[in-house]
Amino acid sequence: MRLLDGLGQRIRLAMAGNNPWGGGDDSSGSGNDGDAPKGDKGSGKPKGPRNPWLPPGSGGGDGRRGPNIEDIFKNRGPEGPRRKGGGPGGPNFRFPQRPGGKSWFPVVVVGIIALGLLATSVHLIGPQQQAVVKTLGNYTRTLDSGLKFSAPFPFETVDVEDVQGVRAVRIPGNNSQVKLILTGDQNLVDLSYIVRWNIKDLADYKFRVVDPVETVNEAAEAAMRAAVAEKQLDETFSGQGRASIEQDVRERMQETLDSYQAGIRVLGVEIEKADPPSQVVDAFRDVQVAEQNADAARNQAQGYAQQVLAQAQGEAEAFDKVYEQYRLAPQVTRQRLYYETMERVLSKTDKTIVEAQGVTPYLPLPEIRRRAQEAQPTTTVTAPGGN
16 A cells, blocks of 8 residues: 555656646645655745746746746747757847837837828829718718828728719610610610710718719619600600610700619710610511611612703703894894704704706615615524425
């Protein structure tokens, strides 16, 4: 039994020696004083648990002093102080000392904090930008372009936004999508268009609407449906009709967004495509081709009518001038008209002039017959069975 008691006492002593916090050597008594070497008694070692983050013998009568920041940098925790020299642990790290033996570390920390506060207090706003200032989360004011100042974060936050840049929204967002709209004559048209806008009031833009882009989309679709519903199908395809629709949509959108106090200015609407539904596009193309042909024939007829009318008006004016001359000299005018008529009629026919006095009449019949035969077409008929 004594052998077992001695073995247990030795195990307890070994465990106490391996305790990182150190063994208790106080007066409470643990039965260890009798086994301690005599030379260790009264050696002046600190009593009670020791701080594992401090090197041995680091000041303090009882070893219970709290670590400061330099002790943490000089020690790596439980494994003790860093190695000196160029060993694997690297050299000891120490902040430079100020006059008087104090560390520069607090000064560095204060400087970093001051720079952070200064960076969040000075703001350079561009010429096309504005900024909204929130004090403890509540909107307080709007800053224009230039060098501006505010309270440091987190007391005030500054949100900068480009208010003059033109933004564009394409509807529908994907070109492959179909956006069918009903026209005033109960037809469907596939429209795609672009809305261009910018920010009119930054405070309203930031705090009046949750999603400004989605608000622009919904307002544009509602305005486009209302405008197209008042137009005929043909008007959506013509240039003049498109311009009227675009202007109407812009005005309707601006009125709607102003009623929401969205802080958005609509700059313009541009219709990119206006086509019939894909199911009837072939038939619609045929109708368009027929209408184009009809327009071409109509334009040709109008051109011919204008040409004939101009010619008739010219002849009438010429006849009026001849009549004025006839009234001045009827016989001379009558004779001149006779000669002009005979010249116009006989210029393309064979003529034989015979003088009645003292000349034997001669008619060139062979020449007349030859010309007549040349003028008539020749027809060759082959007899049956002939070669």
